[in-house]
Amino acid sequence: xxxxxxxxxxxxxxxxxxxxxxxxxxxxxxxxxxxxxxxxxxxxxxxxxxxxxxxxxxxxxxxxxxxxxxxxxxxxxxxxxxxxxxxxxxxxxxxxxxxxxxxxxxxxxxxxxxxxxxxxxxxxxxxxxxxxxxxxxxxxxxxxxxxxxxxxxxxxxxxxxxxxxxxxxxxxxxxxxxxxxxxxxxxxxxxxxxxxxxxxxxxxxxxxxxxxxxxxxxxxxxxxxxxxxxxxxxxxxxxxxxxxxxxxxxxxxxxxxxxxxxxxxxxxxxxxxxxxxxxxxxxxxxxxxxxxxxxxxxxxxxxxxxxxxxxxxxxxxxxxxxxxxxxxxxxxxxxxxxxxxxxxxxxxxxxxxxxxxxxxxxxxxxxxxxxxxxxxxxxxxxxxxxxxxxxxxxxxxxxxxx
Amino acid sequence: xxxxxxxxxxxxxxxxxxxxxxxxxxxxxxxxxxxxxxxxxxxxxxxxxxxxxxxxxxxxxxxxxxxxxxxxxxxxxxxxxxxxxxxxxxxxxxxxxxxxxxxxxxxxxxxxxxxxxxxxxxxxxxxxxxxxxxxxxxxxxxxxxxxxxxxxxxxxxxxxxxxxxxxxxxxxxxxxxxxxxxxxxxxxxxxxxxxxxxxxxxxxxxxxxxxxxxxxxxxxxxxxxxxxxxxxxxxxxxxxxxxxxxxxxxxxxxxxxxxxxxxxxxxxxxxxxxxxxxxxxxxxxxxxxxxxxxxxxxxxxxxxxxxxxxxxxxxxxxxxxxxxxxxxxxxxxxxxxxxxxxxxxxxxxxxxxxxxxxxxxxxxxxxxxxxxxxxxxxxxxxxxxxxxxxxxxxxxxxxxxxxxxxxxxx
Ligand SMILES: [Cu+2]
Numbered sequence: 001x002x003x004x005x006x007x008x009x010x011x012x013x014x015x016x017x018x019x020x021x022x023x024x025x026x027x028x029x030x031x032x033x034x035x036x037x038x039x040x041x042x043x044x045x046x047x048x049x050x051x052x053x054x055x056x057x058x059x060x061x062x063x064x065x066x067x068x069x070x071x072x073x074x075x076x077x078x079x080x081x082x083x084x085x086x087x088x089x090x091x092x093x094x095x096x097x098x099x100x101x102x103x104x105x106x107x108x109x110x111x112x113x114x115x116x117x118x119x120x121x122x123x124x125x126x127x128x129x130x131x132x133x134x135x136x137x138x139x140x141x142x143x144x145x146x147x148x149x150x151x152x153x154x155x156x157x158x159x160x161x162x163x164x165x166x167x168x169x170x171x172x173x174x175x176x177x178x179x180x181x182x183x184x185x186x187x188x189x190x191x192x193x194x195x196x197x198x199x200x201x202x203x204x205x206x207x208x209x210x211x212x213x214x215x216x217x218x219x220x221x222x223x224x225x226x227x228x229x230x231x232x233x234x235x236x237x238x239x240x241x242x243x244x245x246x247x248x249x250x251x252x253x254x255x256x257x258x259x260x261x262x263x264x265x266x267x268x269x270x271x272x273x274x275x276x277x278x279x280x281x282x283x284x285x286x287x288x289x290x291x292x293x294x295x296x297x298x299x300x301x302x303x304x305x306x307x308x309x310x311x312x313x314x315x316x317x318x319x320x321x322x323x324x325x326x327x328x329x330x331x332x333x334x335x336x337x338x339x340x341x342x343x344x345x346x347x348x349x350x351x352x353x354x355x356x357x358x359x360x361x362x363x364x365x366x367x368x369x370x371x372x373x374x375x376x377x378x379x380x381x382x383x384x385x386x387x388x389x390x391x392x393x394x395x396x397x398x399x400x401x402x
Numbered sequence: 403x404x405x406x407x408x409x410x411x412x413x414x415x416x417x418x419x420x421x422x423x424x425x426x427x428x429x430x431x432x433x434x435x436x437x438x439x440x441x442x443x444x445x446x447x448x449x450x451x452x453x454x455x456x457x458x459x460x461x462x463x464x465x466x467x468x469x470x471x472x473x474x475x476x477x478x479x480x481x482x483x484x485x486x487x488x489x490x491x492x493x494x495x496x497x498x499x500x501x502x503x504x505x506x507x508x509x510x511x512x513x514x515x516x517x518x519x520x521x522x523x524x525x526x527x528x529x530x531x532x533x534x535x536x537x538x539x540x541x542x543x544x545x546x547x548x549x550x551x552x553x554x555x556x557x558x559x560x561x562x563x564x565x566x567x568x569x570x571x572x573x574x575x576x577x578x579x580x581x582x583x584x585x586x587x588x589x590x591x592x593x594x595x596x597x598x599x600x601x602x603x604x605x606x607x608x609x610x611x612x613x614x615x616x617x618x619x620x621x622x623x624x625x626x627x628x629x630x631x632x633x634x635x636x637x638x639x640x641x642x643x644x645x646x647x648x649x650x651x652x653x654x655x656x657x658x659x660x661x662x663x664x665x666x667x668x669x670x671x672x673x674x675x676x677x678x679x680x681x682x683x684x685x686x687x688x689x690x691x692x693x694x695x696x697x698x699x700x701x702x703x704x705x706x707x708x709x710x711x712x713x714x715x716x717x718x719x720x721x722x723x724x725x726x727x728x729x730x731x732x733x734x735x736x737x738x739x740x741x742x743x744x745x746x747x748x749x750x751x752x753x754x755x756x757x758x759x760x761x762x763x764x765x766x767x768x769x770x771x772x773x774x775x776x777x778x779x780x781x782x783x784x785x786x787x788x789x790x791x792x793x794x795x796x797x798x799x800x801x802x803x804x805x806x807x808x809x810x811x812x
Pocket of ligand 1: 503550552
């Protein structure tokens with residue numbers, strides 16, 4: 001069996017249980033013959049993002065074409081009885097060339113039910129290991145600094161940090177505040193057969209919905225979260241002392257919330273409590289399990305011509321401290337520029353500088369300069385649309401319709 | 403087919419049924435009267451009749467259990483009826499309570515051109531929190547309507563329409579067909595998904611535009627409005643992309659109506675036409691929507707008496723009348739065949755609610771003086787089996803053995 005299927009099976013076995021393997025009409029819903037034929041068609045969201053880049057390292061002269069992060073996502077959403085909604089999302093992407101995940105990796109396979117105040121999610125989806133999406137070309141461009149790193153990973157696949165199988169419950173306190181609790185199964189590269197829950201987390205979020213962006217509040221988003229990786233720390237008894245805790249804090253500020261010349265700044269800090277006994281980095285596990293403090297910030301400019309973004313540019317900087325490991329630090333800076341060529345299509349250029357110093361060089365390459373010329377195609381549409389998103393203006397300003 | 407399965411499937415196909423006994427009650431008839439447009443009150447200023455119209459975003463329910471956000475004149479759908487006499491001086495204060503733009507067009511009226519309500523052709527749109535005063539003399543007589551002329555693909559079907567009746571003291575129709583009662587039936591078609599999506603887009607867009615307007619940075623390219631064809635073409639040459647080239651103003655799909663209404667309501671909430679034996683009623687039919695209706699009355703040949711408000715010199719009789727978008731037609735129904743008769747669109751796709759039949763613009767002509775014994779299905783139905791069942795003392799379906807209100811097999 002190939003490795004991509006492996007990832008899919010994890011979700012099936014670990015979370016959705018045996019049910020999906022049974023014939024369709026024997027699980028869940030019995031259609032009842034001809035009376036079941038008049039089913040209401042669901043909403044059908046389709047999302048595509050193709051990120052292709054020509055990568056060039058000016059020092060070594062190495063270059064290659066990269067299409068990782070290219071993603072296809074489809075879904076189905078339906079109104080349920082009693083004011084609930086149900087949906088299923090299926091997504092896949094091409095992982096990094098050298099990734100250990102086969103040709104296709106299933107990034108999203110989850111079902112979700114939600115009502116006005118609650119969402120309950122089950123399956124594989126984006127891991128709760130960061131609070132902000134920074135405007136880098138690819139989500140994993142600054143992964144060492146803007147993600148809480150998965151201590152069960154061997155460092156080969158960035159997907160180990162980005163996606164997890166999980167049960168998530170989020171309660172929306174009001175339109176802008178939410179609190180979420182999740183139990184996760186992060187991909188465990190140390191023990192590939194381990195699909196059990198290996199992390200627990202809690203997340204608090206204040207977020208101004210996109211549809212209210214011209215309300216011109218300075219504060220767009222503030223988030224706090226704690227993520228407990230249930231590691232088996234040698235020589236410690238209780239689960240609390242055995243686990244690695246990561247604390248994340250984030251904010252997003254409007255610098256100039258002008259609909260034509262828009263500026264914002266976002267930042268995130270991650271404090272990884274680590275294990276105090278790890279004062280050297282010889283393996284990737286040491287790297288994720290020693291005490292670190294990571295900062296990441298990005299300034300973004302959007303020029304919107306005639307109500308659509310024509311030009312987006314951003315620059316960011318990150319720094320990671322290693323308090324227990326001598327002479328070790330990581331730094332990263334990037335600048336990028338995207339120009340909209342037409343509907344759904346952008347051309348972009350990104351320059352990235354990395355500095356890895358000290359003991360991290362034992363496990364990470366020192367990848368100093370990288371220039372990427374990228375073409376990005378993205379498409380997002382809901383076919384057969386029958387109801388609004390939670391954060392539409394009508395829902396927010398004129399009360400939620402069930 | 404197994405009998406139980408057949409019964410349940412035929413019930414499924416026929417949808418909702420309401421017992422006809424209910425519609426003869428006093429309470430029902432009172433309730434039914436509320437389903438016709440309410441007349442807007444006016445005050446006199448000298449010899450001007452002054453009316454006030456507002457527009458808000460509100461929630462509307464065409465049939466019980468189905469709600470959607472829409473745009474309403476004075477929180478009514480359709481908007482309130484303006485009814486004046488021929489030659490009256492009319493002044494309408496129109497206040498916009500939404501953050502969208504609107505205008506009012508007086509459809510079929512001969513107003514001065516600056517009162518015609520077409521944005522950028524003869525007036526600027528009525529912007530958020532602004533008031534526009536429309537002034538004109540009421541002419542010509544007859545059945546007309548008013549509607550929003552801004553973003554009409556959305557605003558008009560969203561609910562910004564209402565009847566406008568100009569009465570003639572010497573109405574030739576009334577002389578020829580003396581009637582005591584008249585009904586105004588405003589037909590429309592609504593794609594509630596389109597309305598929802600487009601309204602969200604417009605609200606979002608208007609927030610941005612309002613911001614720029616306040617800063618004096620709003621220009622003709624953002625309005626998609628130019629002083630001349632030449633200006634427009636110059637803008638295109640300089641890189642401006644008209645909205646029909648880049649879809650930045652509306653959803654890519656045109657509306658596909660899924661709700662069809664009479665006076666804002668769909669079956670079984672649509673208004674009924676009540677008549678008495680020997681009576682004549684006048685029905686003013688208005689199509690304020692964007693689809694055609696082919697209205698067919700059972701058991702009668704009504705008189706077509708007016709077209710676009712204009713009395714026809716030579717009324718003719720028919721049982722089906724096309725009611726095209728933007729048209730008004732007046733008909734006279736003579737109460738000469740008592741019973742309960744369907745009056746519906748013969749394009750039966752429009753007698754659906756959200757695609758489910760029956761619904762939409764299905765309604766009935768009801769003889770309110772129909773003797774109770776005539777509603778008895780057993781005595782008059784010709785159904786031999788039912789008669790036998792009644793004789794043998796079996797309990798018949800539908801309390802008292804009366805028919806459900808609508809024949810569902812047309
Ligand atoms: Cu309008």
